[in-house]
Amino acid sequence: MPQRGATVELERVSKTYRGGAVALADLSLAVGAGEICALVGPSGGGKTTALKTVNRLIEPTSGAVLIDGKNVMSVEPVALRRGIGYVIQQVGLFPHRSVAENVATVPELVGWQRERVRARVSELLDLVGLDPGRFAGRYPSQLSGGERQRVGVARALAAEPPVMLMDEPFAAVDPIVRERLQDEFLRIHERLGMTVLFVTHDIDEAIKMGDRIAVLQDGRLCQYAPPAELLEHPANDFVARFVGADRGLKRLSLVAVGDLDLRRVATARIGAPVAGSARAEDPYVLLLDAEGRPEGWVNVERVHAATFDRSMADPSSPLFARETRARDALSQLMASGVRTGVVVDEDGRYMGVLALDDVVSLLGRGQG
Amino acid sequence: MTEGEPLVRWDWIAGHLDEIALRLFEHVELAAIAVGLGFLIAFAISLLVLRFGWLEQPATFVTGTLYTIPSLALFALLIPYTGLSIVTAEIGLVGYTLLILIRNIVGGIRSVPAEVREAALGMGYTRPQLLREVELPLALPVIVAGVRIATITTIGLVTVTALIGQGGLGYLILIGIQRFFSTPLLVGGALSIALAVAADGALVIVQRALTPWSQAPRAARPGLKPPEI
Numbered sequence: 001m002p003q004r005g006a007t008v009e010l011e012r013v014s015k016t017y018r019g020g021a022v023a024l025a026d027l028s029l030a031v032g033a034g035e036i037c038a039l040v041g042p043s044g045g046g047k048t049t050a051l052k053t054v055n056r057l058i059e060p061t062s063g064a065v066l067i068d069g070k071n072v073m074s075v076e077p078v079a080l081r082r083g084i085g086y087v088i089q090q091v092g093l094f095p096h097r098s099v100a101e102n103v104a105t106v107p108e109l110v111g112w113q114r115e116r117v118r119a120r121v122s123e124l125l126d127l128v129g130l131d132p133g134r135f136a137g138r139y140p141s142q143l144s145g146g147e148r149q150r151v152g153v154a155r156a157l158a159a160e161p162p163v164m165l166m167d168e169p170f171a172a173v174d175p176i177v178r179e180r181l182q183d184e185f186l187r188i189h190e191r192l193g194m195t196v197l198f199v200t201h202d203i204d205e206a207i208k209m210g211d212r213i214a215v216l217q218d219g220r221l222c223q224y225a226p227p228a229e230l231l232e233h234p235a236n237d238f239v240a241r242f243v244g245a246d247r248g249l250k251r252l253s254l255v256a257v258g259d260l261d262l263r264r265v266a267t268a269r270i271g272a273p274v275a276g277s278a279r280a281e282d283p284y285v286l287l288l289d290a291e292g293r294p295e296g297w298v299n300v301e302r303v304h305a306a307t308f309d310r311s312m313a314d315p316s317s318p319l320f321a322r323e324t325r326a327r328d329a330l331s332q333l334m335a336s337g338v339r340t341g342v343v344v345d346e347d348g349r350y351m352g353v354l355a356l357d358d359v360v361s362l363l364g365r366g367q368g
Numbered sequence: 369m370t371e372g373e374p375l376v377r378w379d380w381i382a383g384h385l386d387e388i389a390l391r392l393f394e395h396v397e398l399a400a401i402a403v404g405l406g407f408l409i410a411f412a413i414s415l416l417v418l419r420f421g422w423l424e425q426p427a428t429f430v431t432g433t434l435y436t437i438p439s440l441a442l443f444a445l446l447i448p449y450t451g452l453s454i455v456t457a458e459i460g461l462v463g464y465t466l467l468i469l470i471r472n473i474v475g476g477i478r479s480v481p482a483e484v485r486e487a488a489l490g491m492g493y494t495r496p497q498l499l500r501e502v503e504l505p506l507a508l509p510v511i512v513a514g515v516r517i518a519t520i521t522t523i524g525l526v527t528v529t530a531l532i533g534q535g536g537l538g539y540l541i542l543i544g545i546q547r548f549f550s551t552p553l554l555v556g557g558a559l560s561i562a563l564a565v566a567a568d569g570a571l572v573i574v575q576r577a578l579t580p581w582s583q584a585p586r587a588a589r590p591g592l593k594p595p596e597i
Contacts, residue, residue: 088486
């Protein structure tokens with residue numbers, strides 16, 4: 001599926017309604033090709049309005065919206081919208097059309113050949129994790145909330161739009177399904193590389209989904225920054241409050257443990273001599289098997305045998321895959337009541353040790 | 369009614385089958401023209417009402433007023449202009465369908481969920497496409513419900529037009545009344561009822577055929593639902 005993102009720029013966009021209500025005030029925002037820009041903020045902040053200026057469902061009072069440098073006001077709205085994917089919270093599937101017909105909507109509007117449409121529908125249902133054989137003929141009333149949302153995403157992707165607008169797409173499903181949909185969408189995005197504007201009121205979702213996050217309040221842009229920067233240096237009190245008192249913790253969810261400065265500890269293989277294996281100040285040695293996979297800790301002061309053996313190892317430290325988020329590692333350490341975890345690579349081999357203290361000190365950085 | 373006369377004289381029926389068939393056909397014709405024409409007019413007015421909201425009040429007022437005029441009085445009022453003609457009959461009959469049809473067409477289209485409309489516009493439907501491919505199909509059950517009521521009402525009302533020389537089966541009823549002869553009266557009445565029931569049933573079948581999605585079995589209730597993929 002060749003697909004390419006387009007740049008999206010909002011240049012000093014304002015929207016004032018008759019009667020003087022200001023929905024957007026001088027909003028400027030540039031989204032790079034293939035980026036996910038999360039628009040976040042309290043309700044009434046202008047995020048949905050900003051989103052809808054891109055496909056002209058709302059037309060700005062002043063300012064310009066450019067897609068790949070071209071002003072959207074110079075494109076006929078119907079043609080413009082057929083080239084932009086659009087997903088909304090209540091999905092808005094057509095109840096009188098089957099799943100396959102729903103997904104085929106835009107390709108048919110733009111006049112694709114029947115065979116091409118059919119192939120594309122199957123491809124897309126597969127992409128969003130719905131078996132075409134089982135789901136193509138169903139009506140929306142026969143789907144669960146998560147399945148409907150998947151169909152909504154497939155429908156928006158159908159004509160390979162370089163830009164996708166998503167307005168709280170996962171807000172109406174339960175947290176477990178939401179997380180799965182988020183992960184799947186990120187995977188799809190990685191494959192297709194379209195540019196995404198993603199509206200959410202949930203800062204955690206914004207942090208997870210966004211390459212950059214735009215915080216909007218009262219139609220104004222408070223801050224536009226990558227998640228880590230937003231958490232580390234909130235531009236003002238409003239942003240700091242909005243990202244939450246636990247922003248240190250949230251920052252941990254951006255970091256993989258494999259990327260941290262891990263501690264190196266004394267290690268030994270099974271069958272190696274015990275004598276001389278530990279460091280002077282610390283009697284604990286991490287026992288590894290022949291492939292270098294951790295077996296557990298051995299306190300050499302309590303060992304009376306000459307060589308290490310698997311039965312000596314205490315496996316109480318949790319193992320973390322290198323891509324484990326530091327936040328998840330922290331909760332696991334807290335839950336298991338130990339002070340260290342062992343980080344391993346894809347093959348389960350020892351990479352280093354993560355101590356609770358290291359994570360906690362990370363938490364403190366940039367706080368306050 | 370004449371003394372000693374049976375309630376139904378089957379020999380009269382047997383001898384007048386052609387006449388009865390003719391009146392039945394006339395009845396269907398009068399009703400079909402009325403509902404068909406009424407639907408076209410109501411549809412046009414409904415589109416205007418949906419487009420220009422301020423038209424709703426006057427449209428409801430005018431069609432509502434039409435609806436309240438007693439049919440006899442309406443036909444009497446029209447005779448000086450259009451005579452004892454089918455035109456007179458149809459003006460009255462069409463007039464009575466409008467209120468119900470407009471209400472149901474407008475209501476049906478307005479009941480289309482806002483998110484469905486927004487998604488359609490967001491994907492690049494033009495307004496006419498939205499109406500044709502989304503709003504009308506989804507409004508169909510409500511619109512057909514209106515057509516059913518209008519049809520039943522009209523079939524009953526057609527009998528009254530016998531008084532201005534039309535009337536279909538109403539003609540038989542009128543003869544029965546004028547001659548104190550119960551057989552044609554009962555034949556006309558029974559056939560009129562049967563016609564209404566048959567037309568209603570046919571419309572239900574038409575609606576089911578046109579809205580297959582509304583009969584699709586729903587997703588299982590939560591709790592019985594298989595785990596989500």
